[in-house]
Amino acid sequence: MHWLINSTIGRKFVMSISGLFLILFLLFHMSMNLVLVFSLDAYDQVTQFLGANWYAVVASLILAAGFIVHILYASILTLQNQKARGKDKYAVKNTKDASWSSKNMYVLGFVVLSFLVLHMIQFWYEMQFKELFGMEGAINRGSELIVPLFKQPLYVIVYLIAFVALWLHLTHGFWSALHTVGWNNTIWMKRLKNISYVVATIIVAGFTVIPIYVYFFVPSPF
C-alpha cells in the first residue's frame, strides 16, 4: 500500500476518496439541519438522539479521521507542488487558462478549516465534548445554541462567507475527485462539471437556509 503515499496518483486517490467521503458527510449534515426549518422540536430530537452515544462517537471519530487525512494530504500535495514549480516565478502571470477555484483549493480549504474550528467551538464543544467528559452545562437541545447564535448578524455573515468558500471548493472538487479515480471521458466531462455545480449548490443552499431562516423567522429567545 506504499503507493498511496509514494505515488502521485496514489496521493491523489486518497485526496479524492477523503473528499468524496466529506461530501457524503455534508449531505447528511445538511439534511439533518433542514429538519430545523420544519420544526425546532423535531430538530432537538435529532440532536438529542445524536448526543454522546457510542454510535455518534464512533461516527465522529471516523469523520475526524476523514478530515485529518484530507487536510494532511492537501498540505503535502501543496508543498510538493510548490517545490515542483520551482523558485523562479513567471514575470507575466497567466490568469486565463484555469479557473480561480481550481488554482486556490488550498486557500479555499483553509477558509473552510478556519470556519470548522469556530463551528466546533460553538457547537461540538458545547454538545458532544462536554457530555462526553461529564462537564457542566452540556447542551443536547441544538436549538438552544443555534437560535441565539444566528440572531447575531455577525455570525450569520461569517457562516455565509464560509459557505461561499465551500461552494467554490466543491464546484471544482466534485468533478475533480471523479476524474482522479478515472471516471471521466470526453462525453462525461461536461456532464460531470455540471453535476458538480448542482451538488455544490444543493449542499451549500441547504446549509445557507439555516442561519437565514433563524435570523428572520424564528422568534427571538431574548
Added chain:
Amino acid sequence: MDIDINIKVKVWRQKGPKEKGRFETYGLKNISQGSSFLEMMDILNEQLINEGKEPVVFDHDCREGICGICSLYIDGYPHGPDEDITTCQLHMRKFNEGDTITVEPWRSAGFPIIKDLMVDRTSFDKIIQAGGYVSVNTGGAPDANSIPIPRHDAEAAMDSAACIGCGACVAACKNGSAMLFVAAKVTQLALLPQGRAEAKKRAKSMVAKMDELGFGNCTNTGACEVECPKNIAITDIARLNYEFLNAKIRD
C-alpha cells in the same frame, strides 16, 4: 494587412544553470508582421551579434510544428498568445506597433534552465525510456486490417499520439506536473491491442519515473490542455489515473 512594426522584446538572460538570471529589453525596428516569431528572434540575434553582444539562446529545429523542440513562454502563454500552435508557428501578426513582448523560458523544477531561454527537457526522454514503447520487434508493416480496431479507439489513439513532447503542459501548470504528457503517451498505447499487453507495467513505471524526477501532483486545473499545441485533452489524464489505479489495485 501585414505592416512593419517597431517593438521591444524583454528577454530572460541567464548565463548558465547555476547563474542568476535577469531580463534585458531590446528594441527592434521594422519587423514585418508577415514574419514568424522565431524569424524575429533571428533578427534580434543578428542585431546583437552586430553590436558585439552574445545572441539569445533558444531551442528550435523543424520550425513547422512537428518536432516539439521549440518552447518560449510569451506574454504569459506557453507557445505564445495564439491557439493550438507551437512557438515556431506563431506569427508577428499577433503583435502590434509599440508592443513590449516578454519572453521567458519554461519555468519548472523538472526543466532546469541550460542557458537563456533553453531548458533541459531530457526528463521527458527518461519518462519515455521507462515504458513509453511496445517492446517487441514489429517487423515489416502488417496487412492493414489484420487486427480489427474500433474506429473510435483508433481515432482517440491517433489524437493522443499527436503529442510532440514539447513540455508546454508542464510550463503552464501551477503544480509543475507532467501528467498531460505522460497521459498522452500511456493513452496512445493503452487504446491499441499492441500496447495493451504491457499497459499495466507501462502505467506504473512511467508514473514512477515521473515522480522520481520531481514533477508535481496534478490537481486537475486544466491549464495544460488549454496550452497544449496538439490539443491533448485532460480526459487522457482520467484514463491514465484509471490505468494506474487498476494496475495497483490488481497487484
